[in-house]
């Protein structure tokens with residue numbers, strides 16, 4: 001790690017505005033119910049408040065109790081936004097956790113474990129549970145471990161205890177005081193450890209604390225949707241998309257959102273279409289299995305030319321797949337869902353700021369073009385969080401594209417560009433009719449095959465032009481005069497950027513696509529300029545690379561793929577790029 | 581008949597089909613209720629019955645087979661001031677849409693659901709529907725239907741639906757009055773209407789319905805759920821009228837956070853102060 005660290009400092013000074021693989025990585029692992037989530041929350045919040053940049057991502061098994069859940073926390077002086085394999089401090093809370101995570105240990109990793117709980121070589125014994133019991137309750141063991149980390153990292157004790165107080169205040173004074181005591185003991189152990197044992201990771205400096213935000217992918221999508229004027233949310237629970245739904249429900253009162261858990265995903269999408277028809281701006285959140293059920297509704301949106309916004313948080317399939325793991329495997333599903341031909345827009349944010357912006361934009365695009373818009377994320381993306389600067393909301397203006405109707409209003413009026421003004425029932429003196437059968441301008445069923453039916457088909461096809469014309473361009477990161485071009489989408493964004501900063505990256509650039517479909521016209525030229533094009537995708541067949549080739553005619557020379565349910569690590573991508 | 585709700589066009593139904601009679605009944609009911617046309621939305625699925633809104637001069641959302649109820653609830657969520665009437669067939673509502681039917685009753689949006697119950701699939705040419713009587717032979721059920729038919733009224737009453745009634749196209753006034761009451765009733769109203777498919781159902785004809793039905797008299801108390809359930813199990817003769825009413829159920833759209841304070845402003849008319857998002861974001865610092 002130290003060697004790599006020196007290397008990066010050099011490459012980073014050569015012009016990259018990128019996160020930096022310095023800092024340290026802490027992995028905490030335990031069974032579900034061990035309180036791994038709460039140690040994560042304490043550490044991330046306290047470290048951030050104390051001026052560090054932080055990142056956290058979790059990996060969990062599909063069960064409510066037991067199994068092994070782990071969380072990785074990165075702490076640094078510079079922003080850190082991606083998952084790394086290297087572990088500097090490892091705290092396994094039981095034997096199973098140790099066994100599961102030990103493959104990522106380096107010779108320099110400090111393993112802090114309770115020897116009475118597990119047997120592992122080269123560990124530093126810390127009797128977490130005994131210390132916890134002395135503070136009042138063996139259940140405070142997780143707070144002890146949070147204290148140890150804070151002691152090692154010299155975190156302000158004041159911030160630590162203040163945070164603990166707020167978190168536990170609802171549970172009463174005894175719990176607050178017990179946890180503070182537990183954290184204090186842990187803190188002391190951590191400070192002593194730092195002095196007595198040679199901990200080999202780099203020391204990191206704090207910055208001046210700022211009012212930055214800690215936002216997960218889930219939260220960014222939810223806030224973005226609200227900023228885009230989302231006023232309703234329909235869903236049926238499915239990991240990992242449920243977070244957006246629950247987050248939205250928690251804001252329902254204050255932000256004015258109509259939230260309903262529908263009987264199934266077929267109902268979800270149809271309810272959303274009904275709501276859009278009557279002028280609302282609903283968000284639908286789902287994962288692969290649920291999205292599969294929505295296919296007929298997507299087709300309906302195409303025929304009735306309705307706006308629709310669907311957040312699709314991907315997880316591995318087919319079928320129920322690996323419910324709590326990650327994959328970018330549903331692009332083709334989103335791309336081809338629905339029979340017949342009709343335009344659609346597929347967006348895929350790479351980081352939380354983009355998730356906020358694109359989720360807001362999805363509503364404008366859907367409304368403006370009267371097409372389904374998909375926001376593709378994945379489990380890794382929605383469950384990951386890190387600090388970002390404040391999001392500006394004061395300039396947000398919700399643009400609506402509905403028309404007040406007149407008596408002679410026809411929903412499917414033929415126009416030059418294929419877009420008919422969209423009226424809604426009750427707004428104006430006209431009637432708003434819509435039909436899933438082929439129809440004429442006033443939505444009456446037609447079988448005039450060579451006349452109006454064909455004109456309607458052409459009208460819907462015509463809309464592709466504007467949708468394509470206004471596609472979001474890909475973003476070029478790195479060397480302008482590249483010969484090697486990495487292409488990627490969604491959650492590989494930060495990982496690729498960080499990997500580029502630790503390799504010899506001269507003549508290498510990264511072309512990131514925030515919009516996957518339609519592809520912006522600039523893509524062909526940008527791809528052609530490269531002598532080698534490398535796709536990095538978290539799926540088995542490089543679905544996006546295939547689409548790129550189909551749309552641009554440019555072949556992809558090399559594919560870096562991962563599909564075991566885990567996200568790419570920075571080291572993995574860097575190594576693959578070094579070989580490629 | 582010249583009505584503001586009538587849309588004059590070439591109608592794709594067979595001559596003598598019960599759909600015509602029900603269309604007339606619905607138009608008359610709307611007429612008598614003096615509904616403001618702009619506020620009225622018809623929602624339907626797919627089938628011969630589901631084409632009904634096509635032949636009315638109203639706002640309509642003619643969606644997918646079996647999927648009339650979710651958009652209807654979505655419309656109420658978006659704008660509770662709209663009067664929403666769902667019109668569909670027995671196959672659409674109780675077959676493909678069965679799950680939505682159950683859950684829409686539980687959800688209880690203020691909508692009226694009129695089901696054209698001709699006990700057969702019309703549009704796909706005569707296969708059995710969930711209400712086809714046992715023994716009827718069809719091109720698919722070649723030895724006759726062996727499955728127990730669905731009893732939509734019993735099902736709705738068992739789920740404590742807010743308003744449950746049965747009409748028949750042969751009983752013009754009765755059915756029109758039921759539909760009027762259903763539309764003015766607050767909550768989910770089911771009106772199952774017996775009607776003949778003259779082309780594919782040679783058993784349950786206009787004459788058969790006349791002969792095998794009778795009207796409930798005033799002595800029936802529709803708030804008596806047990807009695808209503810008992811009546812719903814009766815067949816040959818089949819009772820017609822309002823079986824059951826529960827006026828005390830919470831209404832879906834009124835329970836949504838946005839309308840809970842009684843403000844019924846439709847969502848499209850509301851704007852959100854970005855400061856609210858700011859203040860929610862502040863919790864993430």
Ligand SMILES: Cc1ncc(C[n+]2csc(CCOP(=O)(O)OP(=O)(O)O)c2C)c(N)n1
Nearest residue numbers: 626627628629645669670671672701702703
């Ligand atoms: C998803 C789907 N499956 C099947 C069909 C074909 N389909 C059209 S109408 C219909 C049955 C309609 O029966 P019913 O609701 O009883 O209406 P009726 O035609 O008798 O009035 C079917 C199966 C379809 N349109 N969509």
Ligand code: SF4
Nearest residue numbers: 594597628702777778
């Ligand atoms: S097939 Fe039956 S339901 Fe359809 S129009 Fe003809 S008679 Fe009516």
